[in-house]
Amino acid sequence: MPLIKNDRVIDDPWLAVADEAEIPLHGAVLLGVARWQAERTALVLRNAALGVRLDSGHGPEDIVADLDRLALVAIPFPSFSDGRPYSIARLLRERYAFSGELRAVGAVLPDQIPLMRRCGFDSFVVDPAIRVETVFECLGAYDRHHYQAAADGVETIAALRRRAPGKSQTSATAALAAELETRFGNLPAEDLVAQMVVKEFKNRIAYVSSFGTEAAVLLHMVALADPATPVLFLDTGKLFPETLAYRDALVDRLGLSAVRTVTPDQAEIAAADAGHDLCRCNPDLCCTLRKVKPLDRALTGFAAWLNGRKGYHGTTRIDLSAFEVEEDRIKINPLRHWGKAEVGAWFATHHLPRHPLEAKGFLSIGCMPCTDRVAPGEDIRAGRWRGQDKTECGLHNRPTGAV
Amino acid sequence: MYRYDVHDRALVAGRVDEFRGQVRRRLQGELNEDQFRPLRLMNGVYLQLHSYMLRVAIPYGVLASHQLRLLATIAHRYDRGLGHFTTRQNLQFNWIGLEDVPDVLGHLARVDMHAIQTSGNCIRNITTDPFAGVAKDEVEDPRITAELLRQWSTFHPEFLYLPRKFKVAVTGAREDRAAVRWHDIGLRLVRDAAGTIGYEVIAGGGQGRTPVIGATLRSFLPKADLLPYIEAIMRLYNRFGRRDNKYKARIKILLQDVGIEAFARMVEEEWPRVRRPDPHLIAAETARLVEDFALPYRPRKDSPVDTTERDLAFWRWVAANVAPHQSADRAIVTLPLKSIDQGPGDITAEKMETVADLADRYSHAEMRISHHQNIVLPHVRWTELPRLWETLERLGLAEPIAGLAPDIVACPGMDYCALATARSIGIAQDISKRLAALAPPEHIGALRLNISGCINACGHHHAGHIGILGVDKRGEEFYQITIGGSDDYDATLGTLIGPAVPAARVADAIESLVLAYLAHRQGTERFLETYRRLGITPFKEAFHAVDQE
Numbered sequence: 014m015p016l017i018k019n020d021r022v023i024d025d026p027w028l029a030v031a032d033e034a035e036i037p038l039h040g041a042v043l044l045g046v047a048r049w050q051a052e053r054t055a056l057v058l059r060n061a062a063l064g065v066r067l068d069s070g071h072g073p074e075d076i077v078a079d080l081d082r083l084a085l086v087a088i089p090f091p092s093f094s095d096g097r098p099y100s101i102a103r104l105l106r107e108r109y110a111f112s113g114e115l116r117a118v119g120a121v122l123p124d125q126i127p128l129m130r131r132c133g134f135d136s137f138v139v140d141p142a143i144r145v146e147t148v149f150e151c152l153g154a155y156d157r158h159h160y161q162a163a164a165d166g167v168e169t170i171a172a173l174r175r176r177a178p179g180k181s182q183t184s185a186t187a188a189l190a191a192e193l194e195t196r197f198g199n200l201p202a203e204d205l206v207a208q209m210v211v212k213e214f215k216n217r218i219a220y221v222s223s224f225g226t227e228a229a230v231l232l233h234m235v236a237l238a239d240p241a242t243p244v245l246f247l248d249t250g251k252l253f254p255e256t257l258a259y260r261d262a263l264v265d266r267l268g269l270s271a272v273r274t275v276t277p278d279q280a281e282i283a284a285a286d287a288g289h290d291l292c293r294c295n296p297d298l299c300c301t302l303r304k305v306k307p308l309d310r311a312l313t314g315f316a317a318w319l320n321g322r323k324g325y326h327g328t329t330r331i332d333l334s335a336f337e338v339e340e341d342r343i344k345i346n347p348l349r350h351w352g353k354a355e356v357g358a359w360f361a362t363h364h365l366p367r368h369p370l371e372a373k374g375f376l377s378i379g380c381m382p383c384t385d386r387v388a389p390g391e392d393i394r395a396g397r398w399r400g401q402d403k404t405e406c407g408l409h410n411r412p413t414g415a416v
Numbered sequence: 417m418y419r420y421d422v423h424d425r426a427l428v429a430g431r432v433d434e435f436r437g438q439v440r441r442r443l444q445g446e447l448n449e450d451q452f453r454p455l456r457l458m459n460g461v462y463l464q465l466h467s468y469m470l471r472v473a474i475p476y477g478v479l480a481s482h483q484l485r486l487l488a489t490i491a492h493r494y495d496r497g498l499g500h501f502t503t504r505q506n507l508q509f510n511w512i513g514l515e516d517v518p519d520v521l522g523h524l525a526r527v528d529m530h531a532i533q534t535s536g537n538c539i540r541n542i543t544t545d546p547f548a549g550v551a552k553d554e555v556e557d558p559r560i561t562a563e564l565l566r567q568w569s570t571f572h573p574e575f576l577y578l579p580r581k582f583k584v585a586v587t588g589a590r591e592d593r594a595a596v597r598w599h600d601i602g603l604r605l606v607r608d609a610a611g612t613i614g615y616e617v618i619a620g621g622g623q624g625r626t627p628v629i630g631a632t633l634r635s636f637l638p639k640a641d642l643l644p645y646i647e648a649i650m651r652l653y654n655r656f657g658r659r660d661n662k663y664k665a666r667i668k669i670l671l672q673d674v675g676i677e678a679f680a681r682m683v684e685e686e687w688p689r690v691r692r693p694d695p696h697l698i699a700a701e702t703a704r705l706v707e708d709f710a711l712p713y714r715p716r717k718d719s720p721v722d723t724t725e726r727d728l729a730f731w732r733w734v735a736a737n738v739a740p741h742q743s744a745d746r747a748i749v750t751l752p753l754k755s756i757d758q759g760p761g762d763i764t765a766e767k768m769e770t771v772a773d774l775a776d777r778y779s780h781a782e783m784r785i786s787h788h789q790n791i792v793l794p795h796v797r798w799t800e801l802p803r804l805w806e807t808l809e810r811l812g813l814a815e816p817i818a819g820l821a822p823d824i825v826a827c828p829g830m831d832y833c834a835l836a837t838a839r840s841i842g843i844a845q846d847i848s849k850r851l852a853a854l855a856p857p858e859h860i861g862a863l864r865l866n867i868s869g870c871i872n873a874c875g876h877h878h879a880g881h882i883g884i885l886g887v888d889k890r891g892e893e894f895y896q897i898t899i900g901g902s903d904d905y906d907a908t909l910g911t912l913i914g915p916a917v918p919a920a921r922v923a924d925a926i927e928s929l930v931l932a933y934l935a936h937r938q939g940t941e942r943f944l945e946t947y948r949r950l951g952i953t954p955f956k957e958a959f960h961a962v963d964q965e
């Protein structure tokens with residue numbers, strides 16, 4: 014019978030003495046509990062290590078008084094599915110502080126040894142028919158993830174959770190985005206917004222808005238979910254006065270209570286755009302200074318942000334995921350499947366006010382110098398940066414970790 | 417719902433690898449069936465009539481749509497395109513090949529699912545109210561307790577080889593939708609006189625061949641003492657429960673042998689000596705769970721006013737299948753899985769995918785499985801009910817029968833189960849057809865019919881207002897009929913109405929009982945109330961009149 018102790022197969026130094034057999038004068042012996050109880054007085058005088066086998070039907074109560082005299086307690090498993098020894102072992106270790114060897118004998122499956130170890134067993138006698146390699150395979154396969162404390166003193170999962178996660182932040186964010194896509198990628202826009210704002214990113218999410226012609230839809234959804242959600246309003250300093258007025262009207266109507274106006278760094282603007290013509294000679298830099306950088310600053314501390322990009326806006330924006338990773342932050346596109354019809358219907362159903370410039374032919378509204386009217390039938394973003402190659406403001410075509 | 421983190425995932429992944437090795441050793445003959453049995457049961461693998469069966473855990477019945485989609489894929493690839501929701505809020509695949517099980521478990525792990533402890537003599541899936549967290553009559557969301565217990569019981573090294581299986585249910589509502597008195601341990605969240613929330617602990621309930629209604633072990637247990645208290649019960653049961661006879665091994669027998677008061681005293685003596693988990697960790701863990709189970713929207717007090725004229729059929733559906741919600745603008749919708757051509761709880765892979773889409777569209781991607789074997793959408797907006805109803809009508813999932821007579825609970829019976837002595841699915845279909853011809857279900861009113869294919873009582877026939885048990889009489893299938901069972905807080909055990917009847921007469925017999933009720937009911941009295949008022953005599957007479965024919 015191979016004996017396993019400390020992850021090694023060893024020779025058994027103990028002599029198991031049957032109940033009727035004679036006890037040798039010297040050497041460590043392992044006796045049945047009944048015999049130990051019957052011959053206790055004589056055995057105590059014997060000058061050698063003593064072990065007791067706690068036969069089925071006996072419990073720790075039968076030996077607690079003598080635990081410090083015992084160097085070994087063996088507990089037989091009557092069958093693979095008899096779980097009593099697990100309780101007995103834990104009691105011996107945890108309640109009665111037994112520190113000698115605790116040996117599992119009888120019907121011991123190698124697969125069960127990890128559990129036995131957790132309960133305080135530290136040596137195991139397995140069936141000789143079982144390959145030793147299998148035993149070590151089983152021991153190795155068992156990791157140290159346990160929900161509950163036991164006699165082995167291993168840290169519980171609850172304790173591990175309280176520690177900082179060791180993973181690199183970026184891969185964790187990408188994995189989170191992928192997971193959110195699987196779980197919530199099919200939610201209707203309004204539910205997705207609520208799920209994110211109220212639950213998944215509670216107090217860690219913002220909506221970034223330009224208060225353009227369609228912004229009211231997502232603003233409304235955000236307000237329905239939680240009107241205290243931070244709304245970041247990018248004021249480039251070049252906006253139409255109508256946009257500012259529209260912003261105030263919408264904020265009022267929707268009851269949004271945490272609108273923050275995000276402005277460019279005045280020193281940067283003074284240095285780069287002293288002639289007030291940066292938007293014409295270098296619009297990319299202008300957008301960087303007036304939009305991209307201020308937004309990055311404003312998003313510090315937020316784990317996620319909502320934005321209103323839609324598939325139908327232009328040819329460059331069709332295949333959007335609901336969740337993307339950008340600058341280690343999750344960017345959420347609830348309206349990615351929306352088209353003009355859905356937007357129009359939402360405005361109508363909820364009686365939302367339109368941007369005042371829309372009636373004047375502006376369908377996509379940004380800064381004054383870079384926004385032109387759009388002819389009927391033209392792409393709705395055709396009026397932005399008309400006559401230039403530029404089609405995006407730099408907020409959305411940075412290198413992204415789209416899922 | 418509960419969100420796995422890296423640690424939960426590592427635990428499940430580790431067990432998938434472990435079981436893969438065990439299956440390999442079994443297939444190579446290194447493990448014999450006797451050695452393999454406890455290992456496979458730990459992973460939900462049963463040997464049944466036609467093949468292996470895999471029971472997938474749906475912890476306390478909460479299921480996300482991406483998980484249901486994966487279950488559909490598994491049903492397609494590894495089963496015959498079918499799954500079966502059980503009365504313990506789990507899902508069974510009845511045609512899985514043993515060599516495929518490790519792969520299936522691997523797929524499940526990728527969506528944070530597993531089959532751990534769905535079989536065997538261990539603490540099984542903790543069940544709860546399918547309306548948990550959204551029910552209007554709730555003291556506290558029972559899923560927080562259920563998840564704490566799930567973690568504590570998952571691979572608890574001391575309690576994996578108990579004398580017998582062990583079932584725990586938790587409820588937090590005024591109405592008992594989790595049958596807590598029928599469980600080995602039932603926990604009911606209650607308030608004490610000072611308004612503090614704690615548990616009423618009920619123990620020793622159970623069905624099977626010796627049905628027992630659980631008794632209250634402690635009328636108020638402070639929340640902080642839950643885990644040591646339960647651990648004490650488990651330890652006493654593990655040490656002293658009978659192991660010599662599997663029919664006397666459930667904790668109910670130990671409680672009967674020792675006496676409930678004496679057992680309660682033993683627990684009182686033991687639990688203060690059980691090592692308590694670190695209270696800071698429990699508090700932190702609880703806070704995490706409260707967040708995980710919070711509603712994904714702000715509850716509202718105002719319900720929308722809808723003045724549109726609608727079909728009578730729509731209102732019938734609302735009356736039967738739609739329940740009030742904590743948020744006044746939402747509703748809880750039950751999708752009965754009781755179509756005439758399928759067994760109760762059966763669902764095809766295609767239907768799983770459709771329901772997953774509905775959950776995305778209407779219910780924040782979340783569903784519940786009820787112990788009555790139905791699917792529940794817990795977050796539906798009132799304003800969307802008409803559209804949802806139209807879709808469900810098309811799909812055959814809008815039968816207005818939740819809680820009514822055709823909402824029959826039945827075990828798989830002879831069609832799948834190796835232990836069965838009779839069919840249960842066919843009988844359920846016969847009864848459904850007969851009662852449908854008799855009167856619309858809402859005219860018959862609240863009526864629970866439960867059918868078990870053998871004395872093991874997986875169909876909970878003892879707890880049915882009408883219970884039907886398949887028995888074998890000289891090689892022929894007969895059915896014993898009981899009346900007056902209940903799985904509410906005031907649980908009662910059904911009483912045998914007369915001699916067993918052959919399969920062909922079951923529908924007649926049930927019809928006679930329903931007719932007797934209709935003849936005697938007063939006002940809006942429900943079946944069980946009429947029975948409790950009048951006793952068994954008028955029902956017995958009706959039954960015997962049929963029996964004599």
Ligand code: SF4
Nearest residue numbers: 292299300303380383
């Ligand atoms: S849109 Fe035009 S004005 Fe506005 S930041 Fe960009 S380039 Fe400058």
Ligand code: SF4
Nearest residue numbers: 827833836869870874
């Ligand atoms: S009651 Fe009997 S027939 Fe039905 S599932 Fe249970 S064991 Fe099988």
